[in-house]
Amino acid sequence: MKIKKGIPLIDQHDKNGFWGKKFGGNFIPETLKKPVEDLASLFEKLRKNNKFIKDRDYYFENWVGAPTPFVKLENLTNYLGGAQIWTKIVSEANGGAHKIYNATVHCLIAKKSGKKYIVGDTGAGYAGKMLSMAAKKFGLKCKIFMGAKDIKRQKPNCDAMRKNGAEIVPVYTGSQTLVDAVSECMRYWVSNCDTTHMCVGSTVGPNIFVKICGWSTSQISRELLVQIKEEFGKIPKKLKLLNCVGGGSSSFGFWNEFMDYDKKQIEFVGIEAGGPNKSKRHAAPLTYGSKIGILHGAAQYVNQNTDGQIEETESISAGLDYPGVSPLHCFLKDAKRARYTSASDEEALSAYKIVTKYENLNPSLEPSHAFAEAIKIAPKLSKDTIVCVNSCGDAQKDRDILKQRLGK
Amino acid sequence: MNISPISLAFKKTKKQKRPALLTYTVAGDNTKKKSLEILNSISKYVDICELGFPHNTPIGDGGQIQTSSYRAINNGIKMKDIFEIVRSYKKNKNSKPLILMGYYNMVYQYGENNFLNKCKKVGVNGLIVVDLPWPDNKIFAKKCKKKNITFVQLLSPTTSKKRIKMIINDSHDMIYYISMLSTTGGKLKVSPKKILNNYNVIKKISKLKNVVIGFGITEKTISSLKKADGLVVGSALCKKISESIKKRQNPVTNVVSIVLKLKNKIS
Numbered sequence: 001m002k003i004k005k006g007i008p009l010i011d012q013h014d015k016n017g018f019w020g021k022k023f024g025g026n027f028i029p030e031t032l033k034k035p036v037e038d039l040a041s042l043f044e045k046l047r048k049n050n051k052f053i054k055d056r057d058y059y060f061e062n063w064v065g066a067p068t069p070f071v072k073l074e075n076l077t078n079y080l081g082g083a084q085i086w087t088k089i090v091s092e093a094n095g096g097a098h099k100i101y102n103a104t105v106h107c108l109i110a111k112k113s114g115k116k117y118i119v120g121d122t123g124a125g126y127a128g129k130m131l132s133m134a135a136k137k138f139g140l141k142c143k144i145f146m147g148a149k150d151i152k153r154q155k156p157n158c159d160a161m162r163k164n165g166a167e168i169v170p171v172y173t174g175s176q177t178l179v180d181a182v183s184e185c186m187r188y189w190v191s192n193c194d195t196t197h198m199c200v201g202s203t204v205g206p207n208i209f210v211k212i213c214g215w216s217t218s219q220i221s222r223e224l225l226v227q228i229k230e231e232f233g234k235i236p237k238k239l240k241l242l243n244c245v246g247g248g249s250s251s252f253g254f255w256n257e258f259m260d261y262d263k264k265q266i267e268f269v270g271i272e273a274g275g276p277n278k279s280k281r282h283a284a285p286l287t288y289g290s291k292i293g294i295l296h297g298a299a300q301y302v303n304q305n306t307d308g309q310i311e312e313t314e315s316i317s318a319g320l321d322y323p324g325v326s327p328l329h330c331f332l333k334d335a336k337r338a339r340y341t342s343a344s345d346e347e348a349l350s351a352y353k354i355v356t357k358y359e360n361l362n363p364s365l366e367p368s369h370a371f372a373e374a375i376k377i378a379p380k381l382s383k384d385t386i387v388c389v390n391s392c393g394d395a396q397k398d399r400d401i402l403k404q405r406l407g408k
Numbered sequence: 409m410n411i412s413p414i415s416l417a418f419k420k421t422k423k424q425k426r427p428a429l430l431t432y433t434v435a436g437d438n439t440k441k442k443s444l445e446i447l448n449s450i451s452k453y454v455d456i457c458e459l460g461f462p463h464n465t466p467i468g469d470g471g472q473i474q475t476s477s478y479r480a481i482n483n484g485i486k487m488k489d490i491f492e493i494v495r496s497y498k499k500n501k502n503s504k505p506l507i508l509m510g511y512y513n514m515v516y517q518y519g520e521n522n523f524l525n526k527c528k529k530v531g532v533n534g535l536i537v538v539d540l541p542w543p544d545n546k547i548f549a550k551k552c553k554k555k556n557i558t559f560v561q562l563l564s565p566t567t568s569k570k571r572i573k574m575i576i577n578d579s580h581d582m583i584y585y586i587s588m589l590s591t592t593g594g595k596l597k598v599s600p601k602k603i604l605n606n607y608n609v610i611k612k613i614s615k616l617k618n619v620v621i622g623f624g625i626t627e628k629t630i631s632s633l634k635k636a637d638g639l640v641v642g643s644a645l646c647k648k649i650s651e652s653i654k655k656r657q658n659p660v661t662n663v664v665s666i667v668l669k670l671k672n673k674i675s
Contacts, residue, residue: 293516294516308517
């Protein structure tokens with residue numbers, strides 16, 4: 001499996017929508033075939049339209065707040081005593097996480113398609129919060145599907161959604177987390193696709209949703225490329241880009257512009273949620289070699305039993321608590337462009353403690369997984385190695401869990 | 409080529425000047441034994457049985473079928489049990505043509521060829537794979553045909569006329585028209601007249617194919633659509649099973665009684 005140079009990764013699929021001939025595709029009910037095709041042709045038209053790009057850039061700059069800061073974590077670097085630790089504080093974006101990029105683009109598309117309603121799924125609540133913000137901004141009526149378990153554990157984001165005028169639809173089926181929210185949202189769309197635009201909250205789902213999300217979050221690496229060149233004068237010889245991976249939207253966006261560099265120069269490290277130390281359950285299909293299966297309309301590595309039932313996951317981080325992973329990451333794994341590993345709940349919590357002790361930074365539990373890997377590898381790396389972590393979410397939403405687990 | 413049991417069933421109902429009655433129940437709902445008992449007991453009144461192989465992340469099913477599916481999965485139903493149910497059912501001399509219906513991941517994990525071999529062996533007559541739309545299903549549909557298993561293509565109100573023609577071209581002896589934009593079991597939000605208009609468009613393109621209508625069909629709505637070649641009732645039966653369990657009644661007798669009522673409405 002090989003990645004082509006000079007072509008955006010999101011476009012390296014075949015005519016049936018598969019990356020590397022086996023990941024992605026469109027496993028959808030007949031009813032969704034036309035809405036998905038309509039959306040795909042609209043998106044392909046819009047991304048070539050200068051006015052649309054100008055609009056996107058305008059809102060990214062003036063409303064989302066681009067670029068988000070790229071800073072060195074001096075104290076953490078000194079404490080770890082190896083590689084230089086840098087971070088891109090994507091959580092400084094309006095709303096507090098990278099989900100704003102995808103949400104903004106989807107609302108812009110919904111406006112172009114003439115639809116007045118928008119629906120989306122959410123796990124940690126960020127995708128929902130951002131969609132509710134963007135919907136409000138662009139005058140769309142918004143419904144968010146969220147697992148009942150997640151509604152309980154991510155209350156601050158739920159409050160924000162309601163404040164923005166969105167309706168939260170609790171999902172009680174299955175494990176009552178992100179996987180069920182995505183299913184329910186898709187089911188809603190099946191019934192309402194004539195009036196409603198659907199935003200899938202990550203680089204998952206039928207082919208076009210993977211593409212739109214990846215295209216949107218790539219803003220992160222577009223900014224980072226410029227910032228790195230400004231900071232170092234050129235691309236450093238040894239650069240590692242660390243990012244947590246749930247569905248994979250922030251990591252894909254964090255890496256996209258660096259795709260064509262040799263992996264010996266720029267390594268991509270994806271950190272999945274390993275779940276509690278004592279549990280066999282996890283949300284790390286790439287790390288643990290899960291088999292290919294179909295989930296939410298796409299072929300991907302996914303936690304499942306031998307019959308093909310999707311298995312329940314477990315993670316302290318609602319945003320990573322997903323049994324599958326983006327087809328783009330499956331492709332990156334099999335093409336050996338990215339390396340994937342996992343951090344346990346405990347490692348993420350301990351990383352959160354260390355980062356907040358040494359730095360004025362408050363990464364949510366999702367990027368804390370990535371910081372855990374940085375803390376693990378940095379001491380063994382040379383001082384001219386740049387380790388950059390995407391701090392893609394703010395821990396404000398996790399305050400209840402952190403209080404319970406760390407007493408703060 | 410031999411005429412398939414599914415075609416024969418339609419031939420018979422056409423002679424009787426009525427639509428075929430197709431039922432959908434979930435394998436293993438509420439237990440393996442009960443779901444087999446239901447099939448055996450409704451066979452007398454039904455023309456074709458659809459049996460769902462339940463999946464836990466269904467993106468096309470409404471609440472009733474989801475509830476049935478989760479119940480079956482929680483009761484431990486496995487693919488091998490489902491094939492067992494079909495095998496036992498097919499031994500019943502009153503058994504009707506049986507269509508398995510479900511999501512592609514289950515087929516994929518079993519292996520397409522293994523799955524079809526097993527279907528053939530236990531007596532499955534047709535397959536509906538909800539999330540394997542045309543043209544992605546072309547190769548699989550061909551494999552089905554080789555085994556004399558009807559691959560049922562789905563059409564929906566969103567399917568363009570051009571696409572309908574292409575799908576019909578690749579279809580076997582039965583086509584499933586989804587009545588409205590909905591998951592299974594939604595309330596019929598389109599007038600029967602409009603549904604039949606769309607149905608007629610399909611029939612005009614191909615008179616020879618048997619076209620059934622499903623989604624939103626209940627005791628209340630079934631007679632208004634009886635011009636169709638066949639009508640599928642699923643969620644109403646799943647709902648009945650859920651109610652029966654809640655009321656501690658026998659789901660088998662309750663399902664039989666509703667099937668009988670449905671049959672009377674279209675006879």
